[in-house]
C-alpha cells in the first residue's frame with residue numbers, strides 16, 4: 001500500500017470562527033507535496049489535526065489509512081512530524097531528546113546512536129550533540145527539530161514551515177534535506193513560493209480554511225497562471241538587456257521579465273514548447289544559465305487564486 | 311516496503327517507561343529539584359537547630375513517639391503538598407505553555423502513556439524529597455533516642471507516601487485543567503494547604519458534619535498515627551455558659567483515612583487523564 005494522507009470534510013471551529021472549512025484532500029504515493037497559503041490560511045490547523053495535537057470539529061483525518069482521532073499511535077506509526085516550532089525539555093541534550101524519540105518510534109537499539117549522529121550531522125548540529133538544549137537559539141532548536149524527523153525511516157513526513165526561524169543558509173539546508181526525502185510522502189506547509197517550487201512536485205493551496213486547488217505544480221501553473229508556462233532561469237552573471245532580448249527571441253517564448261539581477265522569468269507557449277525544450281534552447285544560448293525552475297509560474301497562479309477568494 | 315510501518319509497534323507500557331525516564335532526567339537536571347531539596351534541607355536544618363538549642367516541650371521530653379509526632383508529624387504533610395505541587399502542578403500545563411508537547415505528542419505514542427510516564431517521574435522526584443526529609447527526622451530521632459524507632463513512624467511514613475500519591479494525582483488533574491503552569495502550581499498549593507483545611511474546619515466546627523469528602527481530612531492519619539492512643543473518631547467539647555454550646559471535632563480512623571486517600575487518588579487520576587486526552591494544542 002502506498003503511503004497516504006487523507007482529509008475528509010475536515011472542519012475546525014474556534015468558537016464562532018471557522019479556521020478550517022470542509023477540507024477534502026487525498027495524497028498518495030512517494031512525493032513531496034507543498035501546502036501553500038498565506039499566514040492564517042489554516043495550514044497549521046490542518047497539520048495539527050493530522051498529527052493529533054487538536055481534534056477536528058467535523059470530518060476525519062487519516063494517515064496511511066488509519067483515523068488519527070481514534071488511534072493516533074497506529075496512524076503515526078510510520079509518520080514523522082514537525083509542527084510549528086516545538087521546544088525540547090531544556091535540561092536534555094539533543095542526543096538525549098532524539099534518543100527519547102528513537103525509543104518511542106521503535107528504532108532498533110543497535111541503530112540508535114548512528115541514526116542520531118547522522119541526523120545531527122545533516123542539520124550541522126554534531127558539535128552541540130551533548131550540550132543542554134536550554135541555552136540554544138531558536139534556529140539551533142529548529143535544526144534539532146528537523147533532525148528529529150530523520151531518525152526513524154518513516155513513510156510519511158509532515159512538516160509545518162520547517163524552515164521558520166532559520167537563517168538563509170539554514171533554510172537552504174532544510175530544502176536540500178527535504179529534497180532528499182522524496183522517496184517518501186512529504187507534506188510540507190509553507191508560505192514561501194520559492195521553497196515549494198524548489199522542493200515539491202505537487203502543491204495544495206489553501207486560503208481562509210478552504211482548499212483552492214491540489215495538483216502538480218505544472219498543472220496548477222498551466223491552469224491558473226494566465227495561460228502558458230513559465231520558468232525562472234538563473235545566470236552566473238548579471239542579466240543585461242541584450243541577454244534578455246536573446247532569450248525572448250527563442251521560439252515559443254512569449255515574454256521575459258527580470259526578477260532580480262541574475263534571474264529571468266520566462267513565459268512560454270505550452271503548445272510550442274515544453275519545459276525540457278525551453279531548458280535546452282536556453283542552454284543552447286551558451287549565456288551562462290546555471291539554474292532552471294518554474295517559480296514564477298506558480299507565483300502567478302498563487303496570486304490569481306488567492307485574490308479570487310478575497 | 312521495509313519501513314517502520316511493517317515493524318512491530320512499541321508497546322504502551324514500554325512507552326510509559328520511556329516517558330518516565332526522560333522526564334525524570336529532565337527533573338533531575340533542572341534547578342527546581344535542587345530548590346525543592348534545599349527547601350527541605352532548610353526546614354530540616356532549622357528543626358534540628360531549634361530543637362537542639364531550645365529543647366522545646368513536646369520534642370525531647372515526651373519519648374521517641376512524641377518527638378516524631380512533633381517533628382515529622384507536623385511537617386510531613388507540608389513537604390508532601392509542596393513537592394506534589396512543585397513536581398506535578400505544571401507537569402501537563404508545562405507541555406502546553408512551554409510547547410514541549412509539540413515535540414513529544416505528535417509521535418506514535420498514546421497520550422495516556424505520556425501522562426502515566428510523567429506522573430511516575432514526578433512521583434519519583436517527590437518521593438526522593440519526602441525520603442530525604444524522613445531521613446533527616448530519623449537522624450535527629452536517633453540522636454535523642456538511640457536505637458528507638460517507633461513502628462508508628464514507619465506507618466506514618468507509609469501513609470505520607472500514599473498521601474503524596476493522591477496529592478500528585480490532584481496536582482496532575484489541576485495541571486491538565488489549566489493552561490498556565492504558574493496558575494496550576496499555585497492552585498494546587500492553595501487548595502492543598504488552605505482550602506481543604508478551611509473546609510475541614512468549617513464542616514466539623516460550624517456544620518457539625520464529618521469532612522469525609524476532604525483529602526486533608528483523610529491525610530490526618532499521617533500525624534494521628536503518632537498519637538497513642540489514636541485520637542477519638544468524634545470529640546464533643548461543650549463550652550459557653552452551662553455548656554450550652556458544643557464544639558465537635560472529627561478524626562478519620564486509619565481505614566477511613568486510607569480509603570479517602572485512595573478515592574482521591576483514583577478519581578483525580580482518571581479526571582486528569584480525561585482532561586489531558588481532550589486538551590488541544592492551540593496557540
Ligand SMILES: Nc1ncnc2c1ncn2[C@@H]1O[C@H](COP(=O)(O)OP(=O)(O)O)[C@@H](O)[C@H]1O
Pocket residue numbers: 014017018019037038039040041042043044045046592593
Ligand atoms: N486557538 C485559536 N483560537 C482562535 N483562532 C485560532 C486559534 N488557532 C488558530 N486560529 C485562527 O485560525 C486561522 C488559521 O490558523 P493557522 O492554521 O495557524 O494558519 P496558518 O496557515 O498560518 O498555519 C487563523 O486565522 C488563526 O487566527
Ligand SMILES: [Mg+2]
Pocket residue numbers: 043044045160161
Ligand atoms: Mg502556521
